Amino acid sequence: MPDRPDYVVEIDGLAEIDGVSEPAADPEKVARPWIGVRFECCDVYVRVYRDPSGTVYEGRCPRCMQVVRARVGPEGTSSRFFTAG
Numbered sequence: 001m002p003d004r005p006d007y008v009v010e011i012d013g014l015a016e017i018d019g020v021s022e023p024a025a026d027p028e029k030v031a032r033p034w035i036g037v038r039f040e041c042c043d044v045y046v047r048v049y050r051d052p053s054g055t056v057y058e059g060r061c062p063r064c065m066q067v068v069r070a071r072v073g074p075e076g077t078s079s080r081f082f083t084a085g
């Protein structure tokens with residue numbers, strides 16, 4: 001698995017972010033879950049939103065374009081804040 005994600009994020013417990021707990025009847029209107037990632041390479045903090053597929057978070061450092069990925073899975077942490085770089 002050369003494309004292994006950096007982190008694994010627990011899928012449960014993310015549904016009620018920002019008080020949104022209703023069924024995703026209209027995905028366009030439901031707030032997308034996100035995690036906070038601090039890129040130590042450039043000392044910047046960004047929100048990384050969940051992919052529409054719901055299986056991965058993927059974001060980039062806004063300065064050097066380093067990619068950070070977090071896979072969603074039941075074995076992961078429920079933490080929403082990570083450090084990359």
Ligand SMILES: [Zn+2]
Pocket residue numbers: 039041042043061062063064065066
């Ligand atoms: Zn960077």
